[in-house]
Amino acid sequence: MLIGETVNVAFGAIRANKLRSFLTMLGIIIGIAAVITMVALGEGAQRTVEARLSTLGSNVLTIRPGAAFFGGVDRGENRMLPSDAQALIDAGSPAILAASPEMQRRQQVSFGRGNGNIQIMGVWPQYFSIQNFRILDGRLFTEGEERGRRRVAVLGMRALERLQVEDARKLIAQNIYIRGIPFEVVGVLAEKGEQGFMNPDESIYIPASTAQFRVFGSDRVNSIHVQATGEAEMDRAISAIDRVLRREHRLRPGQASDFNVRNQATLLETLGETTKTFTYLLAGIAFISLVVGGIGIMNIMLVSVTERTREIGVRKALGARRRDIMLQFLVEALVLCISGGAVGVATGILGARLVQQAMQWDTAVAPAAVVVALGFSAAVGLFFGIWPARRAARLDPITALRYE
Secondary structure, X not given: OOHHHHHHHHHHHHHHOHHHHHHHXXXXXXXXXXXXXXXXXXXXXXXXXXXXXXXXXXXXXXXXXXXXXXXXXXXXXXXXXXXXXHHHXXXXXXXXXXXXXXXXEEEEEEEOOEEEEEEEEEEOOHHHHHOOOOEEEEOOOOHHHHHOOOOEEEEOHHHHHHOOOOOHHHOXXXXXXXXXXXXXXXXXXXXXXXXXXXXXXXXXXXXXXXXHHHHHOOOOOOEEEEEEOOHHHHHXXXXXXXXXXXXXXXXXXXXXXXXXEEEHHHHHHHHHHHHHHHHHHHHHHHXXXXXXXXXXXXXXXXXXXXXXXXXXXXXXXXOOOHHHHHHHHHHHHHHHHHHHHHHHHHHHHHHHHHHHHHHOOOOOOOHHHHHHHHHHHHHHHHHHHHHHHHHHHOOOHHHHHXXX
C-alpha cells in the first residue's frame, strides 16, 4: 500500500467513528488543557515576581532592629535612630549610594468629608529614588523641607480613595489634616502595587524630621533602606553596614548584632523559585492525565484492531505488508493525539484567560509550553499506539479472514 492511501484509510476509520474518536481524544484534550493552564498561571506568577523585583530595585537592602534579650527574655526590639542612617552616609563607603530611615504609624487623616486611618511614613527625600517611586502629579519634598521640619506630604494613589478624592490634581497645594495638624499636599505618587505584606500606594509620606518632632513624638526608626551602588556591590554594602552600625551601637567584638539586614531581591528570588517549583508540580500532575489519556487511546486502538480483524486479513491477502498495517494504526493513534493536543492547547489558552478575568490573576502562555505539549501528545500517540499497531501487523491473514 502507498503511504498516501494508508493515511487516507486511517482518516476514514477515524471519521467512521466520530463519537468514539472524540471520547478517545478527551483524555488528551483535558491533559493538554490542564498543562497549558497550569504553566500559564505559573509563568504569570513568575513575571509578577520579576515585576515586583524591578519596582523594588535589585540593589536595595533593608535594615531592621533585632529583638533584645535580657536573661533569655524578649524585652522588645532594639532602637534604631535617624542618626544611624546618617552614619551610613557619612561613612563614605563606595558600595553605598543612598540611605533613608523609615518611621511609620497609623494616624487619623481627614480632608473635607473624607477621613480614614492611614499609614503615615516619615522618610528622607532619598527614599523615593531608593524604592523606585515615580511622581504622578506635583513634586517630592526636598532636603530643605526635611531639615526645616516642614508640614508637607506626598500621597500614594490608594490614599486618595480613602480621602474620597478622585482627581489627584485637585489635591495638590491643598491641606490635609494628620492628627488635626495641617499638611500641604505637594505631590501624588504613581501607582506601584502591593509588595509583600504592604501596599505603598495606601501610605502618606512626610519628612522624617516632621514625623519625629510634630506627629509621632518619637525618634524610633522602624527600618533603614540602603541602596547599593550595584548588584555586584551588595556584599560590600552589607559589610559596610555591619561595620558602621556595630560602631554606632557600641557593640564589642563577638557580641551579637542588635539589627539584621535583609536583601529584598533575595527574598523575591526565593519567592520566584517557590512559584516555579509549584508550577512544575502542577504541570506534573497535569501530565499524569496525559498518560491516562494515552492509556485510553491504547485501549480503544486494541478494540479497533479486534473489530477490524477481517479487514486486516483482506488487506494482507491483497498484498499489504506488516509495515503498511502498522503504519495505518500508528497514523490513527497519532492523528487522535495530535488533534486532541491542538484542541487541548486552544482550551488551555481559553481557560487561562478565563482564570485571569475571573480571579484577577496574571497569566502568560509561553510558546515553549505549547510546543512541548503538542510534542508530548505526539509522543503519547506513538508510545501507546505501537502495541496495538504491532498486534494488528502480526495477525495471520488466514486466521484474520476466518474471524467472525
